Amino acid sequence: MNKNTYTVFRTLFIALFFMAGIQSSRAQDSTKIIYLREAINAALKNNRAIQLAGIEERIAASSYKETEAIYLPEIGFSYSAMNTNNPLNAFGFSLQQKSITQADFDPARLNHPSGTTDFTTKLSIQQPIINMDMLYKRKAAQKQISLYQLKTQRTKEYLQFEVQKAYLQLQWAYDAVAVLEEALVTSKAVYQFTNNHFQQGLIQKSDLLQVQVQVSTVETNLAKAKSSISNASEYLGLLMGEEKPVIYKTGGTDSLPGNIPGNIQKINDSRADFMAMQKAIESSDLMIKATRMNYLPRVNAFGSYQFNDSRALGFGANAYLAGIQLSWDIFKGNRTKNSLSTQKLSRNKMEEELVKQKEQSQLELNKAMRDLADAQYDIKQQTTAVEQATESLQILQNRYQQGLVNTTDVLQAASRQTQQKFSLVQANYTLSMTQYYIEFLTASDHL
Secondary structure, three states: OOHHHHHHHHHHHHHHHHHHHHHHHHHHHOEEEEOHHHHHHHHHHHOHHHHHHHHHHHHHHHHHHHHHHHOOOEEEEEEEEEEEOOHHHHHHHHHHOOOOOHHHHOHHHHHOOOOEEEEEEEEEEEEEEEOHHHHHHHHHHHHHHHHHHHHHHHHHHHHHHHHHHHHHHHHHHHHHHHHHHHHHHHHHHHHHHHHHHHHOOOOOHHHHHHHHHHHHHHHHHHHHHHHHHHHHHHHHHHHOOOOOOOEEEEOOHHHOOOOOOOOOOOOOOOOHHHHHHHHHHHHHHHHHHHHHHHHOOEEEEEEEEEEEEOOOOOOOEEEEEEEEEEEOOOOOOOHHHHHHHHHHHHHHHHHHHHHHHHHHHHHHHHHHHHHHHHHHHHHHHHHHHHHHHHHHHHHHHHHHHOOOOOHHHHHHHHHHHHHHHHHHHHHHHHHHHHHHHHHHHOOOOOO
16 A cells, blocks of 8 residues: 555545544434433423413403502593584583673574684593492402412423423333343344354254344334434423423433322312412402492592683683592393302302312322322332343253253243333333322422
8 A cells, every 4th residue: 555545544534533523422412411300490491381371470460450440540631623603512612711702692693603613622530439349350350360370380380290201201211222222132142142053053943033033023122212212302302492302311210209108198278279279269259249349339539620712722711620420320130130140150160160170189199099009019029020030031041052941932031021121110110100190189389
């Protein structure tokens, strides 16, 4: 090899090595280790469901501020220009402009006035004094603020549960990959041994084909398990509001839930969704009282100050008007009575829904506690089963190498070991999922 050829190959090798390093770096960058608390915090900060719940809170607060109108005055300003030859209005314009003279009382002039112009500048004010229906509506609107705050809290609790589920699914996928990779190593070792013996004519080809099928099956399941990692990572990223897909790796068992006390027997009435429903009932009670207040009279003050002139932008004559008005809707076609009936039925419906919701949650808690006990027992059983299956496989592998058992026995033992390990992974997943679900069902504290 001459010097130029050596230089070309050396340059090509360096370039390929550099590109391989870039690809390796990108592969490492695409995988990110994440802990459960980190994922939960990101979801609570970036998830759109939380953002929508926050908007609903602000809408409720804004609606409550609208009810400040029952205390504050309404002030209006107007400027109008009018011209008329109507006898009554023409005389009234002159009277408002304080320009009446003796000649204006001439019957001919009174009955047939010429066109009269009036420019009016008016400032008006209305001040609520006693409006009991609006007072109770304001209190009901205040309850709505608490309602949506509790709704936001429950949304956060549900989102936390969803992140926990997604995190466990990701952990399960990695555990499944680990089990299948171990099974693949075992299957390939059996294949290597079987192939050597087949080449020596000591084993039939059917035995070799059985092992090949086993290896292919494990490889197919391993590929599916790796796809599950991508699927779980994408869903976790969606919950956290990530815009770009990232392959996540769980941070280990430190993120798994602690032990749930076995004496939890009752749903906590202070759970956020129960409290939100209770606030809705209280708000409905206040709206019923507000409707009842329609039977009572209202008292409001009003006033105005105006300028009248025959010239545009003139302020020749001024006058004020002030007063207090008591108004009372004595009969409104039974509308108030029927509204009360409808509101009471709606309130009663919410009460029944709250009872139903509590009963359903209690039923789910009872089942979850039984599932928890079953999962704990299942883990003990599966742990023992894995140990027994592993020992059985080792024995059969040794005997297989000595020619004392056939290939089918070894493959069946390997499949049993893999199945038992899968069952143990599933039992751990079920246990953790049940613990998180019990925490979600019994949640009562703010996050």
